[in-house]
Amino acid sequence: MSDDWIELKGEALQLRVIQNKPDSNENVAQWTDTVLVDYEGRQCDDRDAPFESYPVCQSGKQLVVTFTDQMLVKALEIAFIHLHAGQTALVYATPKFALGETQKRSYNDVVVPPNSNVIYKVTLHHILMNTGRINPYLPIQKAIAQKTIANDLYQCEWPGQRDRAMTLYEKAARDMETLLHGTYLTNVAEPDHPQRKQVKELMLDNLNNIVAVYLRSKQYEKAYEAAQLVLRRDASNAKALLRAAKACMMSRQCSRNDQDDALCAAEKAITYKDKEEVELKKLRMQWKLRKQMAFASVATE
Numbered sequence: 001m002s003d004d005w006i007e008l009k010g011e012a013l014q015l016r017v018i019q020n021k022p023d024s025n026e027n028v029a030q031w032t033d034t035v036l037v038d039y040e041g042r043q044c045d046d047r048d049a050p051f052e053s054y055p056v057c058q059s060g061k062q063l064v065v066t067f068t069d070q071m072l073v074k075a076l077e078i079a080f081i082h083l084h085a086g087q088t089a090l091v092y093a094t095p096k097f098a099l100g101e102t103q104k105r106s107y108n109d110v111v112v113p114p115n116s117n118v119i120y121k122v123t124l125h126h127i128l129m130n131t132g133r134i135n136p137y138l139p140i141q142k143a144i145a146q147k148t149i150a151n152d153l154y155q156c157e158w159p160g161q162r163d164r165a166m167t168l169y170e171k172a173a174r175d176m177e178t179l180l181h182g183t184y185l186t187n188v189a190e191p192d193h194p195q196r197k198q199v200k201e202l203m204l205d206n207l208n209n210i211v212a213v214y215l216r217s218k219q220y221e222k223a224y225e226a227a228q229l230v231l232r233r234d235a236s237n238a239k240a241l242l243r244a245a246k247a248c249m250m251s252r253q254c255s256r257n258d259q260d261d262a263l264c265a266a267e268k269a270i271t272y273k274d275k276e277e278v279e280l281k282k283l284r285m286q287w288k289l290r291k292q293m294a295f296a297s298v299a300t301e
Contacts, residue, residue, distance in 0.1 A: 003016070004016065005047070005092070006082070008078055008079065008082060009078065009097065011094075012094040012097060013075055013078060013079075013092070013096075013097045014047065014091070014092045015079050015089050015090070015091050015092075016089060016090045016092075017083070017087055017088070017089045018088055018089060018090055018121075019087065019088035019089075019123075020084075020086060020087055020088075021086035021087070027084060027085055027127055028081070028082070028083065028084055029067075029080050029081045029083060029084075029085070029124055029127055030081065031067050031068065031081055032066075032067070032068055033066070033067065033081075033127050033128075034064060034065070034066040034127075034128045034130060034138065034142065035064070035065060035066075035067075035080060035085075035124055035125075035126065035127050035128060036062065036063070036064055036124075036125040036126045036128060037060070037063055037065060037076075037080060037122065037124055037125060038060065038061050038062065038063070038122065038123040038125070039059070039060045039063075039072075039076055039120050039121070039122045039123075040056060040058065040059045040060075040120065040121045040122075041056070041057050041058035041059070041098075041119070041120045042054035042055060042056055042057055042118065042119055042120075043055065043057050043110070044092065044117050044118060044119035045117065047090075047117075047119055051090065051119065051121055054119070055110045056107065056108075056110065057105055057107045057110045057112045057118070058118070058120075058152070058156075060145075060148070060149065060152075062125075063145040063148065064128065064138065064141035064142050064144070064145050065145055066142060067080065067081065069142075069146070069171065071145065071146060071149050071168065072149070073093075073097070073098060073099070074096075074097045074098075075091055075093035075098050075118070075120060076091070076120060076122060078097070079091040079120070080122065080124055083122070083124040084124070085124055085126055085127050086124070086125070087123070088121065088122065088123040089121075089123075090119060090120070090121055090122075091119065091120040091121075091122055092119050093117065093118050093119070093120065094117050095114075095115050095116060095117065098116070098117065098118035099114070099157075100114070100115075100160075101115045102114050102115075102160065103157060103160045103161070104157070104160070105156050105157050106156050106157075107156050135184070136179050136182075136184055136185065136195050136199065137195075139175055139176075139179055140176075140179070140195065140199060140202065142172075142175070143172040143175055143176050143206070144202065146168040146169070146206075147169070147172050147202065147205060147206055147209070149168055150164075150165040150166075150168035150169050150172070150206075150209065151165075151209070153165040153168075154209070154212070154213065154216075158216070159217070165213060166210065166213050169206045169207075169210050169213065170206075170210060172202065172203075172206040173203050173206035173207045173210065176199050176200075176202045176203035176206065177203050177233075179199050180196070180199045180200055180203060185199065200233075203233070204230060204233065204234055204237060204240075207226070207229055207230045207233070207240075208230055208237070208239045208240055211223050211226040211227045211230065211243045211244075211247070212243065214226055215243060215246065215247060220247045220248075220250040220251040220252075221247075221251050221253055223243065223246075223247035223251075224244055224247035224248055224251055224254070227240045227241075227243050227244035227247060228244065231244065237269075238266075238269060238274045238276045239276060241262075241265055241266035241269050241270060241276075242266050242270065242279060242280055242283070244262055244266070245259070245262040245263045245265070245266045245283055248262040249262075249263075249283065249286070249287060249290075256291065260287070263283065263284055263287060266280055266283075267280065267284070
């Protein structure tokens with residue numbers, strides 16, 4: 001443990017180790033490593049003020065990340081490869097290595113304006129051995145972390161980090177689909193193995209989140225196509241059916257017949273037990289109103 005700040009990128013990025021666990025080993029994380037980490041970020045004007053004196057603006061707990069996947073902000077990526085397993089440190093970052101000069105972040109009731117300094121408290125718990133070929137646990141945990149980080153970007157840093165969130169969703173979905181059809185779950189694991197269900201759910205969740213990104217971006221044709229990718233893997237997926245109907249409703253390429261078909265497909269699969277049912281009913285009412293207005297317009301011509 002040291003009271004001195006170490007300059008990693010001059011004064012723009014600095015690190016100070018504040019805790020070593022008794023079982024800390026001598027291994028320093030490498031750029032190609034997969035690690036288990038915690039981090040918490042707070043907007044900060046004074047690096048030497050008590051860490052808890054600033055409000056939390058970012059948090060990640062027990063996340064499995066690979067640095068080469070570029071899942072984290074630059075400040076965290078650089079800081080972690082200067083730590084031993086078991087160490088906790090403070091990382092002081094200027095905008096260049098934190099949120100940037102133009103990115104705003106909204107986290108709960110905290111709004112971090114652009115061009116803000118951030119101080120992070122980080123812990124590198126373990127450097128992990130890649131056992132993905134014989135046990136899917138590690139790639140599953142990475143996909144969970146990718147989804148968690150992407151969800152955070154979608155909720156807190158829209159639209160500036162939209163592309164980064166999309167990249168993480170796409171990689172998690174792709175990795176889970178590869179795992180689902182890979183040797184372990186195809187030939188080794190039992191048919192009802194719980195990890196098979198978990199992998200498929202993660203794949204579908206991330207594919208559905210891609211649809212959500214397109215919808216929020218008002219790219220309705222791409223949203224509809226992305227929803228079809230989900231439905232080809234799970235024809236009764238309620239979330240994908242609802243989002244497909246919503247995208248079709250908003251797309252100029254969908255006719256009224258296409259819209260009605262999309263709504264009917266959703267209504268056949270979504271029941272009162274599904275949380276999507278209320279939103280589906282609202283969508284049907286909007287479609288009926290739009291249809292009535294179209295008929296009224298024709299009648300007055």
